[in-house]
Amino acid sequence: xxxxxxxxxxxxxxxxxxxxxxxxxxxxxxxxxxxxxxxxxxxxxxxxxxxxxxxxxxxxxxxxxxxxxxxxxxxxxxxxxxxxxxxxxxxxxxxxxxxxxxxxxxxxxxxxxxxxxxxxxxxxxxxxxxxxxxxxxxxxxxxxxxxxxxxxxxxxxxxxxxxxxxxxxxxxxxxxxxxxxxxxxxxxxxxxxxxxxxxxxxxxxxxxxxxxxxxxxxxxxxxxxxxxxxxxxxxxxxxxxxxxxxxxxxxxxxxxxxxxxxxxxxxxxxxxxxxxxxxxxxxxxxxxxxx
Amino acid sequence: xxxxxxxxxxxxxxxxxxxxxxxxxxxxxxxxxxxxxxxxxxxxxxxxxxxxxxxxxxxxxxxxxxxxxxxxxxxxxxxxxxxxxxxxxxxxxxxxxxxxxxxxxxxxxxxxxxxxxxxxxxxxxxxxxxxxxxxxxxxxxxxxxxxxxxxxxxxxxxxxxxxxxxxxxxxxxxxxxxxxxxxxxxxxxxxxxxxxxxxxxxxxxxxxxxxxxxxxxxxxxxxxxxxxxxxxxxxxxxxxxxxxxxxxxxxxxxxxxxxxxxxxxxxxxxxxxxxxxxxxxxxxxxxxxxxxxxxxxxxxxxxxxxxxxxxxxxxxxxxxxxxxxxxxxxxxxxxxxxxxxxxxxxxxxxxxxxxxxxxxxxxxxxxxxxxxxxxxxxxxxxxxxxxxxxxxxxxxxxxxxxxxxxxxxxxxxxxxxxxxxxxxxxxxxxxxxxx
Numbered sequence: 236x237x238x239x240x241x242x243x244x245x246x247x248x249x250x251x252x253x254x255x256x257x258x259x260x261x262x263x264x265x266x267x268x269x270x271x272x273x274x275x276x277x278x279x280x281x282x283x284x285x286x287x288x289x290x291x292x293x294x295x296x297x298x299x300x301x302x303x304x305x306x307x308x309x310x311x312x313x314x315x316x317x318x319x320x321x322x323x324x325x326x327x328x329x330x331x332x333x334x335x336x337x338x339x340x341x342x343x344x345x346x347x348x349x350x351x352x353x354x355x356x357x358x359x360x361x362x363x364x365x366x367x368x369x370x371x372x373x374x375x376x377x378x379x380x381x382x383x384x385x386x387x388x389x390x391x392x393x394x395x396x397x398x399x400x401x402x403x404x405x406x407x408x409x410x411x412x413x414x415x416x417x418x419x420x421x422x423x424x425x426x427x428x429x430x431x432x433x434x435x436x437x438x439x440x441x442x443x444x445x446x447x448x449x450x451x452x453x454x455x456x457x458x459x460x461x462x463x464x465x466x467x468x469x470x471x472x473x474x475x476x477x478x479x480x481x482x483x484x485x486x487x488x489x490x491x492x493x494x495x496x497x498x499x500x501x502x503x504x505x506x507x508x509x510x511x512x513x514x515x516x517x518x519x520x521x522x523x524x525x526x
Numbered sequence: 527x528x529x530x531x532x533x534x535x536x537x538x539x540x541x542x543x544x545x546x547x548x549x550x551x552x553x554x555x556x557x558x559x560x561x562x563x564x565x566x567x568x569x570x571x572x573x574x575x576x577x578x579x580x581x582x583x584x585x586x587x588x589x590x591x592x593x594x595x596x597x598x599x600x601x602x603x604x605x606x607x608x609x610x611x612x613x614x615x616x617x618x619x620x621x622x623x624x625x626x627x628x629x630x631x632x633x634x635x636x637x638x639x640x641x642x643x644x645x646x647x648x649x650x651x652x653x654x655x656x657x658x659x660x661x662x663x664x665x666x667x668x669x670x671x672x673x674x675x676x677x678x679x680x681x682x683x684x685x686x687x688x689x690x691x692x693x694x695x696x697x698x699x700x701x702x703x704x705x706x707x708x709x710x711x712x713x714x715x716x717x718x719x720x721x722x723x724x725x726x727x728x729x730x731x732x733x734x735x736x737x738x739x740x741x742x743x744x745x746x747x748x749x750x751x752x753x754x755x756x757x758x759x760x761x762x763x764x765x766x767x768x769x770x771x772x773x774x775x776x777x778x779x780x781x782x783x784x785x786x787x788x789x790x791x792x793x794x795x796x797x798x799x800x801x802x803x804x805x806x807x808x809x810x811x812x813x814x815x816x817x818x819x820x821x822x823x824x825x826x827x828x829x830x831x832x833x834x835x836x837x838x839x840x841x842x843x844x845x846x847x848x849x850x851x852x853x854x855x856x857x858x859x860x861x862x863x864x865x866x867x868x869x870x871x872x873x874x875x876x877x878x879x880x881x882x883x884x885x886x887x888x889x890x891x892x893x894x895x896x897x898x899x900x901x902x903x904x905x906x907x908x909x910x911x912x913x914x915x916x917x918x919x920x921x922x923x924x925x926x927x928x929x930x931x932x933x934x935x936x937x938x939x940x941x942x943x944x945x946x947x948x949x950x951x952x953x954x955x956x957x958x959x960x961x
Binding site: 260263269312316321326329333334442449451452456483492494498499502 | 618625627628630631632643647738742745794797
């Protein structure tokens with residue numbers, strides 16, 4: 236049963252992140268996801284400090300605002316100060332992360348939190364903490380929070396699918412027909428931020444980044460339509476979760492680390508497959524004759 | 527008071543431990559300021575981030591082989607896996623339809639995840655001396671040893687002499703790699719020299735300041751320096767200076783208040799410098815840009831007002847003064863702005879004020895003629911070469927008259943055969959001495 240809860244929890248993170256990641260990949264904004272996932276640290280610390288460890292969903296949502304703050308910083312540096320985008324990202328997230336670490340050491344004894352846990356979480360503890368949602372139904376707290384998040388993310392993608400799609404492929408046209416592109420993008424990044432915050436306790440920030448970048452990238456290589464990419468991405472994310480869990484039990488190692496490793500292996504296979512297929516298509520005599 | 531004495535204690539470098547930390551942080555900051563300048567200008571700042579995350583598996587594998595924390599051995603592992611990560615980023619972004627940012631995030635998280643897998647295996651595998659291996663993630667400047675400092679000295683000498691020897695090539699690589707390649711610079715070699723230097727720097731730095739904070743050391747100093755100058759030499763030196771100052775201030779702050787980590791404080795100072803430079807930077811700072819924009823707006827305002835005097839006085843054939851209201855009506859600019867523009871012009875000696883109202887001085891008249899002349903030349907050019915109708919050319923000329931330089935003006939004149947009238951049959955004024 237514990238096994239199932241752990242895999243289920245990670246699969247929920249996989250689903251939310253892989254869905255959101257697809258749009259980040261298409262918008263070339265994956266590093267925004269990376270920045271957000273580091274930048275939520277001060278928000279989490281403050282939320283912990285204020286609520287003394289009772290991390291309900293509203294508190295976490297508040298913490299997610301610091302993730303959005305990071306995206307505002309990035310856009311401020313990039314647009315107003317006209318600093319190149321890579322440096323804007325780098326400066327913004329390192330600043331917020333450092334702020335988080337300083338807050339941890341300042342609030343020290345009042346915050347039961349360390350930076351290691353924020354980066355790679357402790358999913359093995361998930362089944363230990365049960366709460367009763369409705370009488371007779373007890374779920375692990377993390378599972379419950381992540382389920383709520385997953386439903387919200389899925390609903391968001393479902394509702395805003397058309398706008399996100401148009402905004403990803405042709406933002407100029409989307410703006411032209413009156414879609415508030417910037418607003419939808421902000422909502423998308425908000426989803427990423429919320430997902431990181433609610434996931435950090437179980438799987439840690441680093442696995443969220445792996446889910447945001449890995450399964451969507453693998454799916455992107457193999458698909459020709461957005462819907463296909465979204466489904467494939469979720470499928471890869473969940474498969475990686477299951478395989479990663481068993482790899483971790485086999486090696487007695489971190490579950491988050493193992494899942495990230497499996498994601499890498501998945502991608503490598505897809506990459507080599509696409510390369511081989513392309514090479515066999517290119518290896519026709521006509522091509523070789525062109526000098 | 528207690529803190530202050532601590533601070534003095536830190537900078538007097540009496541404790542041997544402080545000496546080591548001081549030297550180590552100093553060298554590391556100088557090194558990353560140097561290397562970071564080049565990665566920043568190549569718009570590859572986040573590569574440093576990838577390397578910083580990616581050296582973890584290398585360190586763990588080295589440890590699994592050596593079963594002890596031999597710094598040199600760990601360094602070799604770190605450099606090897608850092609190198610491998612940049613190789614992956616290059617190969618995957620050039621060999622697939624994925625964009626670089628996706629590849630960076632992917633390689634970074636997978637390498638780091640794999641590193642954590644190995645790290646937890648080591649921690650649970652009962653190896654004796656594994657404790658402290660996780661300091662590679664968050665860094666502990668205070669635990670630097672003499673050997674670390676020695677390695678840093680060697681690395682600094684190696685990298686700085688390489689940069690000095692290859693400076694010309696690196697400049698080309700940074701600003702125009704395509705041109706450099708086509709004019710015979712060994713671009714591939716230069717690129718790998720640069721990424722080796724980056725890998726080495728990061729591998730050394732992560733130990734001291736941690737993964738995330740190492741990225742900041744590579745990115746913020748050159749970003750700050752870039753706002754002050756366009757000269758690569760100055761960027762490098764300034765970046766090293768920012769980096770070193772932040773690092774020393776960061777270590778001092780962390781030393782004076784016990785329990786506060788060094789790395790984050792360094793990042794705070796780095797961000798402070800980056801933000802400060804972004805606003806105050808003499809070359810590309812926000813303030814500088816706003817001032818330039820305002821000066822430009824003032825210039826256009828003054829020129830438009832001067833021009834209106836030319837029209838009002840019918841080519842300066844009358845000498846009567848004009849009121850603010852009349853100028854405002856003629857130009858369509860509101861009275862407040864006109865008044866301000868007139869005062870600007872008066873201060874620069876282009877405008878006189880008498881009982882009858884405002885009238886340009888002889889300098890002002892020449893200036894006005896010049897603008898009208900450029901305006902009409904441009905109108906003629908548009909109608910003759912772009913075949914625009916005479917009633918369509920005024921708007922365009924209104925904008926361009928403020929921009930045309932004397933060189934363009936003389937070219938226009940030659941191209942148009944030194945004309946005397948514009949498409950509306952108005953005279954194109956000659957610039958002569960004004961009474």
